[in-house]
Amino acid sequence: MSSPASVDLKIHHPQNFRFNSIPDSHDWSDLYDHPSAEPIGLDSVPVIDLNDPNLIYKIGKACEESGVFLIRNHGIEPELLNRFGSQIHRLFALPVEVKLKVAKTKGTDAGYGGAPISHLFPKFMWYEGFAIQTGSLFDQAQILWPDDYSSFCAVIEEYKKAIKPLGYRLMHLMLLSLGLTEEEIDNTLIGDSSKIKNAMHLNSYPACPYPDQVVGLAPHTDTGFVAVLYHNGVSGLQVLRCKDDIGPARWVTVPVVPNTLVVNIGDLMHVLSNGTFHNVVHRSTVSKTNQRLSAAYFLGPQLDVKVGPLSELMGPEQGPPLYRPVTWPELQKLKSTLHDKALQSMKIDGKIEELRKGA
């Protein structure tokens, strides 16, 4: 195997760790970065109880101000989360040469590989991933565990079955918080489950003796509507808090709170909300002692569905649409060429937002 992804994995995986310093290919220490900060006061990441009587208000506020929040009482049994975590651990604990038997190949989006965003950055990440696709999961599990593939597939399916309605509920609550009525939501693509696509991505960040020199998953925004994130309790997820009254942009660590899941706002939810919800820039750092594992469940539009600002959010009082409609693949393509300028390139009139901000 000679693709950058597999070279990356062969070099950095602890099973192949044969060096006592970080090779230049993985050393991010010379690249400019923002300072990291522990979450205090205004920096804190909201924790929302899904049984809260003020749920809609709290969700709206968190989506607008933070773009990331934790949810508790989300309805997914801790026992299922434990079994899910064990299967993720079991997958990444396999020898690298076994995992490479199901490596992602050009043109397929399923299987084992390096960070999907690696082509956008000059250095390799301290990362290995596994993209789940229902169509190929069974065949790949059979290759990985010829004698016991069904337990992996069964737990993945059980988790997906549990998280899907949670993802839909969160998006529904988000639109309620924007002031749409139930009937209006039914007429949007969020109200039509046939227009929604989901995808799951498993992430592993092996422990690293020099965590400050490496990056687990480099800064990015997710492109879909929302991502619901499970992790194994090892701290590492950070969100970028932008320059405001209390100082310059800084990385804030998302706290590890037992029995919660993390929710991130993606680019297309920012577009759908006409710029109201914050598509949060985030990254994963690496621990010196513990392997960090996570699973992102992404919800977005079906590949041929165009997403633009909701018509209910526009009018003489609310203002005009800020973005032209795009499909999910169109946005992913724009990001791979324009990076963080992709959304800017979709603006109908850049000046309008400037005016709004100034108002």
Ligand SMILES: C=C1C[C@]23C[C@@]1(O)CC[C@H]2[C@@]12CCC[C@@](C)(C(=O)O1)[C@H]2[C@@H]3C(=O)O
């Ligand atoms: C559904 C998806 C979202 C994602 C691209 C993908 O097809 C599967 C991987 C996802 C991921 C995970 C890491 C960050 C990210 C930006 C990336 O490059 O791959 C997201 C993608 C995304 O949000 O577009």
Ligand SMILES: O=C(O)CCC(=O)C(=O)O
């Ligand atoms: O591992 C994490 O906490 C973040 C993962 C992530 O951002 C992603 O998969 O898009």
Ligand SMILES: [Fe+2]
């Ligand atoms: Fe992400």
